[in-house]
Amino acid sequence: MSYRFISYLLEMDKLIELLNEYEQLNMCRKFKEYDIENQNMFENDFVFIKVSELISKRYWFIEWLVEYEKIDLNKIEVFSIFKENRYYNAYQSILMALSIQDNPIEFLVSILK
Numbered sequence: 001m002s003y004r005f006i007s008y009l010l011e012m013d014k015l016i017e018l019l020n021e022y023e024q025l026n027m028c029r030k031f032k033e034y035d036i037e038n039q040n041m042f043e044n045d046f047v048f049i050k051v052s053e054l055i056s057k058r059y060w061f062i063e064w065l066v067e068y069e070k071i072d073l074n075k076i077e078v079f080s081i082f083k084e085n086r087y088y089n090a091y092q093s094i095l096m097a098l099s100i101q102d103n104p105i106e107f108l109v110s111i112l113k
Contacts, residue, residue, distance in 0.1 A: 011109040011110070011112065012105075012109060014109070014112055015105070015108065015109050015112060018065065018070055018112070019054070019061065022061055022064050022065075025064075051104060051105050054105075055095070055098045055099075055104050055105075055108065057095060062091060062094055062095055062098070062108075063091045065094075065112075066090050066091045066094060067091075069113070070112060070113055071090075071094065071111050071112060071113065072111055072112070072113045073090055073111075075110065075111045076093070076094065076097060076111055094111075
């Protein structure tokens, strides 16, 4: 395995920990792993959550990450463009940046603190 892939897996573990921390506050679900093959869901024994739901406004996970300062805003090049506009806050900017990514989870993992 390449160093980049191992690093990605470690960051993915970090994202799963944050997801579980968020879930404890809300629904008490606990996720174990990310389905790397399908690259579209997190799972535990009984529950799946699709990436599209995870990064949606409706799920509030991204807002929680911003509110609890789990995201390094300096890592987001797109954020500086939105910040200059002054119409969007950090949360909205991240949602917009995630929506245009080919691989939103890889992007999300790359901006975590």
